[in-house]
Amino acid sequence: MRHERITKKLLVEPAAVATGDIAFNLIVFFLVCASTQPDTGKRQDLPRSEQTKQQEQKSQNIELALTRTRTVVSLNGDPVKVGELPARLRRLLEGKRSPEDRVVVVKSKPDVPYDHWIATTTLIQDLGASITIQREEERTVVVGQ
């Protein structure tokens, strides 16, 4: 007579008490994952200030002046409506092949808001030109004592 060996397998279940802990851990895990989302934005290459000075000497760059007014900008001294700016810039950039010639000097009044500035500079970059910032230098002059 053959005796078959019966092996009893024990059923191992995770304790039901731990379900809350597991759920909590999962929430924390997904919260951490959600908070590490990559930032979205635009890269901007600015020529170094020394290079810009040299370029100014070589050729006349396009000048764009911004004020707080969002509807009108000044292009080479002429007031231009923002809607007409892409076409006007495209015309000015025509025939300019070298990167040094395709530089637009952006001059902003101190009260120009960032969203206006970024919209304009993005437009310039989309047209294949590079921008350079010209700031009004602030100097502290001590008068007498």
Next chain:
Amino acid sequence: MKFKRRAMKADVPSVAMGDIAFNLLIFFVILAKAQDDSHLQWQPAQAKQLQGFASSKASVLIDRENKLHLNGKEIGQAQLAKGVGDILGSAPQGDRTVLLKVHKDATAMYYEAVIEAISEAGGDLVHVLEEKQ
């Protein structure tokens, strides 16, 4: 008659080791976020066709009150170029990304000086913006 007290054995259940390790992992992941500026108040400007930038060496932020922050810590405008330069060190080109987060209503008086300082420190400037719908 005296009853002898049996010493109770109090062990940390080994089943919990996995949970403890997992919690520690999350804790260190949060700590590793050195550039955490999530506590600062700002609203990004909007633009189209944006790219994702996962890694950066430094993050510069101008908040609602025009206060300047480098990697979440407040800093003066005069110290920014040096601060960014120290963080970037001798990192190779392409690994010198500096994220610039500017509140949409901040004025040129503040952000132009910051852009100039990042450029001076040799950082690759990336404007952090929100996708325009």
